[in-house]
Amino acid sequence: SALVKCWSRDTREDKAKDLVFEAKSPDMLKWLCDTLNHDSSALEVAANECFKHSSDEKDTKAIVDYIQMHGVPVSVLGNKALELALTVDSFAHKDEAKRI
Secondary structure: OOOHHHHHHHOOOOOOOOOOOOOHHHHHHHHHHHOOOOOHHHHHHHHHHHEEEEEEEEHHHHHHHHHHHHHOOOEEEEOOHHHHOOOOOOOOOOOHHHHH
C-alpha cells in the first residue's frame, strides 16, 4: 500500500505524527497498526487519535482492549484517552492513569 511505502521511506524519528491519521474507529486503529506492523510510535499516535473520536462505551472498550493487548504504555496516552480509558472496567492500569 502507499502508506507502507511512505512509512518505510521516511527516516524521521517522529514520522508517526505526520503519517498516522484518520484513526477514527477501533477498526481503523487495527488496520493502521496491522498495516504498519504494530510499530510502537504508530500505535501510540493512532490510539490517541482514536480516543479523540470515541463516541460510545463499546468503541472505548475496544480501543482499551486493543492497546492493552499490544502493550501501549499508559504514559503515552493523552488526557482525553486517559479519561475514557478509566471508564472501562477491564482497564488494567487505573491506578497509574489516575497518578498521571
